[in-house]
Amino acid sequence: MTKLRTAIIGCGAITQHRYAPEFAAHPQVEIVAFCDKNRERAQAYADRYGGKAYADYREMLHEQKPDIVTVCTPNAYHAEMTIAAVQGGAHVLVEKPMAATKQEAEAMIEAAQRSAVTLMVGQSQRLMPPHLKAKEVLSSGKLGRVLTFRCSAGHKGPELWSVDGRSSWFFRHEEAVMGAAGDLGIHKADLVRWLLDDEVTDVSAFIGNRDKEDSDVDDNMVCIIRMRSGAIGSIVASWTYYQGEDNTSIFWCERGTLKIGFEPDYPVIVQMNDGSIEKYGVGGISTNDNQLKSGVVDSFVNSILTNTPPLIPGEEGLRSLKVILAAFDSTATGRTISVG
Template identity: 30%
Template sequence: MRKAAIIGCGNIAQVHGLALSRREDVRLTAAADCRMERAEAFCARFGGKPFQSFLELMDQERPDVIHLCTPHSLHVPMAIASLQRGIHVLSEKPAAISPDQLTALIDAAEKSSAQYGVCFQNRFNPCVTAAKERLLSGVGGKLMAIRAFVTWSRKEAYYTQSGWRGTLSKEGGGVLTNQAIHTLDLMRYLGGEIAAIQGHIVNDHLQGIIEVEDTACALLQYQSGVTGVFYATTAYAADAPVLLELACERETLRLEGARLYRLSGNQIELLCRDEEKAPGKAYWGSSHARLIDAFYRALAPGGKPFSIGVWEGTRASELIFSLYAQNGLDYEAIHLDEAIM
């Protein structure tokens, strides 16, 4: 039985804890948070020993697997510390928040005997799987174009009640890094390798409140010749279902929230509906448990490497870094908060 530990005991950690509590091959032995009361509350619910120090947890508990659910700036330093100890790492997104962090992470992962994975759980949504299979089958003809829209709502309190959201040094970005990164990942997962991206970012509705963007748009050029368009904002009045549309020669596939539609002429056909209730917030989706299952299968003797390893898990971040650089973000001028306890 593998020993697992969760670092960071906020909202998303509850989803990881629930998934682990249902596994018979894993024992959650510890959890750490900079606020001891949160670690204690988490362990009271899911078991394990609470810690306030990540390094003390590592030295005392010696887990086999670490789940990183911390503020973004800590993902890379904690992942590297774990990988250097031969500890497997499953990190929440983003993999990294700067090009230098990304380079250091890839280097550590390639040198380590341990596996590294990123939580792009939407790849495991049943409707995404159905769309991927239909594209690969070629039944609708060649893929011609992709478009995606993320229109969500994040008010001032979402940022002011947090000590790290909306900051360059801790979050590393705004709607691209925190919310829409999942959609960019799916655009690449379903559409193939992206040769170039260009676009614009702006702080429209949260000026003076956050240091990062709340709205972004981009044009994507795929290696296959396909063109993609992308728009994301947190200025909408509600968390509308994400729309991702794949236009093929003979049909269009439309992923809208937890449903997959096929459009042909004037006909609309529902191909897939994910009925499973999300264990956390609805916009997190229902597939964290599926992703975690896949990660632990990869760790089993004879298992294949996890499908969202250090290469797959960092491509969306690279696209985002490119957009930020185009819009004048100077990483050399940002002092990232990477201090781990």
């Protein structure tokens, strides 16, 4: 069986915890290259998982001509690297946020379409077992219409996650473009859209830096969103949850309430208006402190092998990105922004 030749660009924490081990474990994948501007870091991964180390991604694409490229570099470089890879004929899995601007994301989608390759965005929260169960519950209709909701994603900050600690690119605007909003807020924006099978129409937000000194990106975001269905809710993203991580969501519906992530043993809880309670022990939600298999790699590879659309195509990544970009526009203007 011919294996898919895979290259990973960017050798930071997400590669350490997700992409390198998950691609290496896949029976139909062969890792042929690691690329990072710090070549020694790329070499360390190549020594462990196989393949050749590179510091220049264009050189790597030219020499290796991989079937698959995973882009998990600083956000500012997602578009140029993705476009170069798809133009070389590679299928691309790009980390979130997929791009820094709407125009970049559109260019990535168009480039993939022109090359007839798969583009998938690593919005991993869709694949967490509790979120899959929550989707099942909401889709069943047992709770009726979703009326309002509250979603929170936060941790102590990238200094405890990034391989470069406090000197990480996460804190530099020219590379990160956006902080907690793009790191965590986009996960919740994407999750709400997917869970409700609905689109965000309006955003009103406050985004700013509250405590991360010597950083020119945001460490907190609070926004109110309205869905096409009329449901309204809030999304909070923070790098200053110093007491510990939070990845919870709650949906108040006509006939009951759906809670996600509040109890470790039962991450999905349904409380009906008649007082009945259903608890589901369906696995965990991956966090910085508790890394679990994401399912992203398996899903992406399967879409290529079966020639079927990816679970999270570029178009979906763009729709979620537009929510966060609207939040920045709202902060800058002091107005509610319509998400076109």
